[in-house]
Amino acid sequence: MNYQLNQIPFRTQKPRQSGLTMVMDKGLSLREAEDFLEVAGAYTDIIxxxxxxxxxxxxxxEKLNIYRNAGIPVYFGGTLFEAFLVRGQFDDYRRVLDDYGMEYAEISDGSIDIDHAVKCEYISKLSRQVTVISEVGSKDAQKIFAPYKWxxxxxxxxxxxSWxxxxxxxxxxxxxxxxxxGEVREGLIDEILTQIPQERIIWEAPQKAxxxxxISLAGTNVNLGNIAPSEVISLETIRLGLRGDTFSLFLDK
Amino acid sequence: MNYQLNQIPFRTQKPRQSGLTMVMDKGLSLREAEDFLEVAGAYTDIIxxxxxxxxxxxxxxEKLNIYRNAGIPVYFGGTLFEAFLVRGQFDDYRRVLDDYGMEYAEISDGSIDIDHAVKCEYISKLSRQVTVISEVGSKDAQKIFAPYKWxxxxxxxxxxxSWxxxxxxxxxxxxxxxxxxGEVREGLIDEILTQIPQERIIWEAPQKAxxxxxISLAGTNVNLGNIAPSEVISLETIRLGLRGDTFSLFLDK
Amino acid sequence: MNYQLNQIPFRTQKPRQSGLTMVMDKGLSLREAEDFLEVAGAYTDIIxxxxxxxxxxxxxxEKLNIYRNAGIPVYFGGTLFEAFLVRGQFDDYRRVLDDYGMEYAEISDGSIDIDHAVKCEYISKLSRQVTVISEVGSKDAQKIFAPYKWxxxxxxxxxxxSWxxxxxxxxxxxxxxxxxxGEVREGLIDEILTQIPQERIIWEAPQKAxxxxxISLAGTNVNLGNIAPSEVISLETIRLGLRGDTFSLFLDK
Structure with missing residues (x-):
């Protein structure tokens, strides 16, 4: 840090299991990827x-190399898995992962309907090849699951x-x-956290609110995802109680 | 493409008359312009x-040179034409176009009132100097035209x-x-498309929705404009059915 | 300017007391800072x-050096002052300002409650070390002050x-x-401007509207702040009546 401030909350260190910041790259140029790493690489756990x-x-x-040289794992979004699967090209997908030297992969069913036992088989199968992150929940705003279902x-x-x-x-x-x-379904989150260890979940939280x-609910070291590259610095200050929104959260009363 | 996916909808090739992506540059630096071209130049038809x-x-x-060296036509927004015209400087405008070696120009009346026959005379006059793109519709949210008027x-x-x-x-x-x-006036669009060939229209569509x-209405190869440089990759995936929003649109049933 | 347009409103020149554009850097890389200056340095008064x-x-x-070499003053946001103050580290704050060679500082009470006489003492004390900018108003949307209070x-x-x-x-x-x-509290602004000289106020105006x-209320040369680096060019055109929104504002009737 650039200077000394007291009463800064404890922050886990990389490589970490909780307090992860997962960043979404929607198509950065190589130079933009380098710029992002210069500023926020130290605060980015996975891309x-x-x-x-x-x-x-x-x-x-080239971009995969830039991220790997920075020691940050990188993976393709789950929609890509779905795109291969829906076309009957799952084996091609595995070959693509190999060809690009991927060590992580996402399995999701946000855009397709897939029996959950079958989804779990894919998770099981793929987890022998790479570290698997799997996504729960539909991209369809109409599909609401009850908490016990989640x-x-x-x-x-x-x-x-799934990792x-x-x-x-x-x-x-x-x-x-x-x-x-865009409001959080608070009761849902509370109930999930009574049953699933927090460090196993990454909450997609693209918006500052x-x-x-x-962070107010689950603390500095909650896992958050889909963060824009330009917002990682902001997120880190929010985690540390150094932006207005969480300013008083971690101070001694 | 970086790997093989089946059932990808047909995409026209550059230089194309339909399926155009027109990008709006609001003041990129030279390096940012290069970065944009590195990532999205292949998917950008006009700037x-x-x-x-x-x-x-x-x-x-320098920026005009960067875009020209990439083989992508570039033009000044229509508000510039209006700014010259309202000041009685139309001849100055023509000289500016020449001075900067412009091969395209936009004629609009979004901020000024101008008799439509007069606007068409400007289109006719300028189209002997450059390729003219003309814009229909007011920037004033209060000015609603009926479909037959459009x-x-x-x-x-x-x-x-007008090209x-x-x-x-x-x-x-x-x-x-x-x-x-921000919602589309659907009936309006439907009616326009019964009378005007789709490849002659560029729909300004700055927002993802x-x-x-x-794309859902008119297909992969609809002409879309006012796309942010950082959103061209996203748009291309939407055109190809590779983002959640259009994922099932082009798949065999 | 790149070409000659008549009837462009008078624009103050740097260093200026009114017509300031204050830009907010939320974590640019060094190259992004250079890119921002290339495009918008001429229109940026303070960062x-x-x-x-x-x-x-x-x-x-390194970033402070880049901005200083461009001749643009730079300062740390007021929340930093508050973070030091609330921890009883005000003297550390002064040393940090010295250590980084800061010539400007912001004093605010957006996230903490502080007696206003005490805040004014800090302004007075710090203004013997640096040029002080102070911020009025809470980050808490619930805290509404009456105009006379402002x-x-x-x-x-x-x-x-305070400068x-x-x-x-x-x-x-x-x-x-x-x-x-996000709407402006119009009556409030009107009343403030009857009592406080306009050139002493910087209005935070991050959104285009x-x-x-x-600019419609107070003219081309109103002081505006919290402008995103990528929006400075847009703001300059709005000040000059060269974007749709203010197109007719400065034209002879």
Whole structure:
């Protein structure tokens, strides 16, 4: 840190299991990726190349190298898994992961309907090849699950081999764990946290108000995802109680 | 593409008449312009330097060269034409276009009232100097045209020499073809498309929901404009059915 | 300017007392800072490193040098002052300012409660070390001051030694001089301007509609703050009547 401030809350260190910041890269140039790492690399635990952007970005191998050289794991968004699966190309997907030297992969069912036992088989199968992150929740704002359903899904996916489960929010933060308005479904989160260990969940929280909400509920070292590269510094100050929104949260009374 | 996916919808190739992506540059630095081209140049058909930003940006000639060297046409926003015209400086405008070697220009009447026959004369006159894009619709959210009026205006401007007509949305997507809320005026679009060939229209669609709407209505290769440089990759995945929003649109049933 | 347009409103020149554009840097990389200066340095009067981002950004001294070499004053956001003060580390704060060679500082009470006479003492004390900018208004959207209160606070802070007073808006533009909806509290602004010289106030106006509103009310050369680096060019065109929103404002009738 650039100077000494007292009463800064404890922050876990990389590589960490809780307090993760997962960043979404929607198509940065190589130089932009370098700039992002210069500023926020120290606060970024894992990077997702959003949905299937990896199909069309021209700088894929070079960018993967930039992130790997910085020691930050990187993976393709779950929509890419779904795109291969729905086309009957799951084996091609595995080969693509190998070809690009991927060590992590996301399995989701946000855009397709898939029997949950089958999803768990894919998690199990893929977790013998890479570290699997799986996503629970639909991108469809109309599909609302009851809390016990969320809990059962998360538990089954962890048992099947997921390293972490991600609670879906869409990039705009208006589905899954959020209401249409972008507000958090508070009762849902509370209930999930009574049953699933917090360090196994990454909450998608693309908007500042959502980040503040989760940090207020679950503390500095909550796992948060879908953070924009330009917002990682802001998030780190929110975690440390150094932005207005959480300013008094960690101070001695 | 970086790997093989089946059932990807047909995408027209550059230089294309339909499926155009028109990008709005609101004042990129030279390095940012290069970064944008690195990532999204292959998916960008034409670039607008937004409204009269070209008056104040210090890097104008160099930036025009960067875009030209990438083989992508570039033009000044229509508000610049209006700014010259309202000051009685139309001849100065023509000289500026020459001085900067512009091969395209936009003619609009979003901020000024101008008799439509007179507007068409300007289109006709300028189309002997450059390729003209003309814009229909007011920046004033209060000015609502009936569909037949939109159709008559578009048809007259095409006959006067416009290469394409742009349907105005403002940068924020809250006027012209959109309601105040940013929602598309659907009936209007449907009716326009019965009378004007789709490849002659560029729909301004700065917001993701609008892009999704037009692609769902008119397909992968609809012309869309006012796209932010950082959103071109996202738009390309939406066109190809590789983002959640259009995921099932192009798949065999 | 890149070409000649008539009837452009008078714009004050740097270094200026009115017509200031204060830009908020939330964590730019060094290259991004250079890019911002290339495009918008000529239109940027002063730069704030937002809230306590300076605590976590890894490139602090280098970035301060980049801005200083461009001749643009830079200061740490007021939340940093509050973070030191609330921890009983005010003397440390003064040493940090010295250590980093800061010539400006912000004093605010947006996140803490502090007796106003005490705040004015800090302004007075710090103004013997650096040029002080002080901020009036709470980040708490629930704390609404009556106009006479705003006027008294601003006047007292100017008398205590503030070079400028900033009217708080939060980054999102939804507190202080703004309603929750982001709309300007018009009557409040009008009344403040009857009592406090306009050149002593910087209005935080992060959103375009707010910038348009203040320029329409108080003219091209109103002081505006919390402008995003990528929006400075847009703001300059709005000041000059070269964007749709203020297009007719400065034209002869």
């Amino acid at each position: 997702k190349l959003g949905w299937a952007t990896s199909y069309v970005t021209p700088n894929l191998r 809990i059962n899904l998360m538990r089954a996916e962890i048992e099947a081999g 972490k489960v991600i609670a879906e929010a869409r990039e705009g933060g208006n589905a899954g764990i959020y209401r249409d308005s 959502q980040q503040v909400w989760f | 607008k330097l937004g409204w009269a930003t070209s008056y104040v940006t210090p890097n104008l000639r 159709i008559n205006l578009m048809r007259a401007e095409i006959e006067a020499g 394409k007509v742009i349907a105005e949305a403002r940068e924020g997507g809250n006027a012209g073809i959109y309601r105040d809320s 609008q892009q999704v709407w037009f | 704030k490193l937002g809230w306590a981002t300076s605590y976590v950004t890894p490139n602090l001294r 006027i008294n606070l601003m006047r007292a802070e100017i008398e205590a030694g 400028k007073v900033i009217a708080e808006a939060r980054e999102g533009g939804n507190a202080g001089i703004y309603r929750d909806s 707010q910038q348009v509103w203040f």
